[in-house]
Amino acid sequence: MKATRIVLAAVAAALVCGCGIALSASGEPGSGPPAIGAVRPVGSGADIVLPFDAYRHTATEINVIERATALLARDCLGRFGHDWTPPTADAVDTSRPAAGGRYGIVDAAEVARLGYHAPVRPDRPAQPQPPLDVLMVYTGKGASTVGGRPVPEGGCVGEARRRLEEGVPTAMPGAAFAELDRELYLTAQADERVQRLMAGWRGCMAESGRQYADVWAANDDVRWSSPEPTPEEIASAKADLACRTRTGLAGTWLAVETAYQQRAIKERSPEFDALAKAMQVRLANARRVTDR
């Protein structure tokens, strides 16, 4: 129910302020819903690729940046007499599609096995906890001076991150990008083309006696929060996915959101160009550290 309420809230807010929900760069009305391109089938999380993805570091790049951050932080900690060994494990699992669950369940094999439960992957192993005096200097949360040396703002990790940002042009802040991403996600979900298919999905589910307002209400049904999926959950998830397939919901949803994101990139091209440039410089900075 909550996703429905969010969409309704977005629509209601738009009505109150009279500014529409297809937000453009300036917050002024867009020129109506954008035309969509080809509707591609979505059968797995890997199929969900959006234009904004090109303006975010990939998992592999994040691992390089995090590794560089750790190496620079190690150098910083050395100045305080701490011998700290950075973690060797990758920060991010590169084998998993980052946005695979953006539209809910999509993978028939997973649904048949797990219902709405996400595949369980081994959580990261616990690593030896750094001594707390090291952690204090690493994070900068504690004394401002240690051994007569001032602790950098934000600690050694703060210093490391500032080093990696040297020469990086000013670009859209992460919070603003996240907000834009969220706005367009909700706008796409509220788009008439998606809502029409969502209504079809509702009707399809009702044929098997399942009454849900939208796909999120089914995904978040508290009955599915048991440790292991129940037969009822798996049956419901199978019906859900069959209805998604019958209506073509996920593919259209992806196409609609793609169109909104493409329009935003076009309308805000200087900002997105700056984001791309910032990513290049940041990654080059990180590689210089990891390659040294």
Next chain:
Amino acid sequence: MRATAVVAAAIAAAAVGVGTAGTAQAACLAQYACMYSNSNLGGYKYENFNSQANWGNLRYAGTSVPLWAGDGTYNNVSSMENKDTNSPIAVYYNSQYRGSCFTIRSSGTVLNFANVELSGDNHDGWVANDVMNSHHFNIACGTYYG
């Protein structure tokens, strides 16, 4: 409006004698994720080492208050710390790591989920308290910050 909502939540909680909104918290343990019911790491606290697929099943420490209890519930998570020095945390708007998402970098903090939500007074307050429902370590999803 968000600040108003937080204050209102504090007043409402105090009125029933269960609130700790705005009070100092013990530090979040190293390598853990810590979630708080109010912005700025205030209010109730939950901390755990592992990824969690359904915040509705979790309870703040020492309480029976869930981290997600339905739309518009003030005590739903409003800020979060990632105390892992290596792993980022992907935070999802739905259970089972689904829906849209953002990522809190290693050793990162998001002081107010309202800042990663829809902007505008019409959304603040309840939307920020509504949508977060699961988190996963070692995944980067959506915008990466904190």
